[in-house]
Amino acid sequence: MIDHYTWSGGAEAMLRFGPDQGPVVVAAMPLLEEANRTRAFVVTMLRRLAQLGIACALPDVPGQGESLVPLETLSILQMQEAFAAAVAHVAANRSCYALSVRSGALLDALSPLSGRWHMAPQDGPDLLRELARIKGIKPSNAEPTDLWWFADGADWAEDADPPVEIAGSLISTDLMTELTARSRLAHDGDSDTPVRVVRLEGDPRPADVHFAGTPLWRRAEPDNDRSLAALLADDIADWIQACEG
16 A cells, blocks of 8 residues: 655655554665666565565655655755654554665664665665766776765865766765765664675675575666565565564
8 A cells, every 4th residue: 555654854655565563674775776676676575575474665765766855955864864754654563674675775774673684785885886887987096985086077166066967866965975984784783683684696795695686786677586576575574583583
């Protein structure tokens, strides 16, 4: 069903799946939603979880999806606060888990959760490198903190940097500056909150488990992988059952 939640900046839409009781999973899509390449895939996962008896929600975060809030007016902190408001909306008297894909793992850090399930998570510097690649910039001997990558030769004014257009989206330089130091886990060291990291085979970075599959975010057009979505949903369901004891 279609629901909504409110945050300090207004109201945003939310899709709801599954029962009205028991644990609930809230999905965090990648920032900029990577041209919607993973949305159908995530919805397929949520529908599978609902079939397994686990409630789910897919909120539109401000600046993404059908949100009317301009992305260039937002900070990562505001997006995190909105995601926390979505969690609070669905989690009254229920345990709540995040399902975060790619840079969506940056959004769940402020939310009081029973667990975090991260697929191929990105931190802020990783995302900046990805944005540079999308923009067609190939800097040499540079780090993500060198935001002149994106300046297109312009001199940025310290008080009023213009937004940068990447793949049709306007992004504030304040937001990009936030990303230079933004961990995917602002709660690092919180050993009481379980975190499960899932990656695809071929990704050498550390993970709790690797699954065979093709990264949809690398494809030219949005696509889906129903078999992989079912495997991942089953993994989430089994993990939540273990967390719930």
